[in-house]
Amino acid sequence: MKILNVNFKYLWIFLVFISGNLFSQEQKYIPFRRGNLWGLCEANKFIAVQPQYYSISWYDESVGGFHAEQNGKFGIIDSNATIIMPFISDKPIIVNGENYLVFEGLDYYNYSIKTKMRLDKYIEPERYPINDRWGGGDNHIGELKEPKLTWDDLDDEDLDMIKPFEDEQNYQINFKANFVEILSKDSHIGIYIPKIKKMYLSTPDIAYVGWQFYNGKPYILSTNSTNLFGLVDENSNQVYPIKYASINLMDGSGLVVVSEPDQNNPNNLLYQTIFPNNKVLEGQFFPQGNVWRNGSIYRLYYKIVNGLKNYAGEDGTPYFEG
Template identity: 65%
Template structure:
């Protein structure tokens, strides 16, 4: 009996694993664009639903499917393209509340039964808190949130020793920022001190240091010059990116870097580049998206907005769109 008990236990675990894999398959499908039409593919770029919709969402747990759009109307489809809800919601995706969908017919919103898909009563929006009511959140907006800054109390003895040469109010002024201290003289900026790494970065006539952050467990310092563009150096002042960028965004934890620089053909435009964790360079400004599974392992997705839609790329540089 004991052997049977153990077998049943492992059988239960196995069945649970299989059910989780079946349940998670839909979550692993990615909106795929071909030209102006959208469908679904998997992480290996195998087409699951042929591009035929004007837009499509990633998997939505709340409705158990994917929001898709045809001719300005939204419906819900499953991973095979079969309709869960027909395309009847005018210009806005269908949402779910309790056991009912909420559908907009162009004039009003109505409940539809999740079970029968039949139209029910008119949807009545719940009353919102009046303007000025303390529960409406308006009082929270009355004052601007103050920037959190360091103070002398945040410094230890080693910090005070490092700053001793600049502890002269007649000559220097120490401006405390969120995670560094800016050292100023009467007529120029001397540099910055970073307490977290116990290091001073002195400015030169060509380069000024204006901030820093950790990225991939290493500190990096932002630089600038008279062009008002930005660059990046490491903790040893070795150049990582030259001073030529309008912005440098380091997404620590995702190992993602987004760079923008002025477009030489259009002074009012910026050119964006995104560097993935594997150092592959993509055109455009990508953001961190969902995490799915590929071959049983976590696989990070990134996306950029094109014509109001999310266009996806994988962490290995695979593009899930064309044209």
């Protein structure tokens, strides 16, 4: 029986995204976009600050508020939707000890956090030139290598499963990060997953080329001669058909991000994000952080539109219009 030949040139690896954002109990507002203007709203979409700014950042713990931009100048809006620093800085305002650092003209100036009054010009501390005092030398750090399984990671049960394919004249065994790939010349035989003690053998039409845990369950990446991808569960039942350029299971965030080739532009991919309640939004969303909604923690996600973050809630509620 002929085994399906697989072209791995376009293989997309599963990605796991972990949000490291801090969560403040004070944070209840979400940057909200209407057309090209930004304001703030609550999770239930009650508008606290009408859209009127060029941009508004995610809540910044260090300044105790949101960086907002108006007419090319930056200010700060606090957690009560009140302007606490006027729009006077040419760059986003930062904190240095007990002062704000405001960029005006060509320099930074200290402003009192308490009084909001300008104090003096900020003088940057002297820094030693790199390698000037320590003898130079080559400090180049090599590229990080992908961690891979080895024979030492396999137990007796694993070795028994792989034993039929140890004939080096007929098979090639490749160790990957969390599975073992088995090839025969240019044909893909299958993969073995030590974590779940299962072998997935390719068929003449479908090859299994990767896997990942998602919500505590294993899912297997499938492909065929189209070089597109699908997904099956641990029992080989189809979850997603083979039609995607990529399938990213974002375990821990509740999101699944898929992309399909753009029929009108072969160099472009069209992304969709599937939210925890199976609602689908256009675009590629990532975890952002949390706000409060009705006394409970409510997860937020974002996608990039025109260089700015646009937000959506865990139930797929979009906080952007137009």
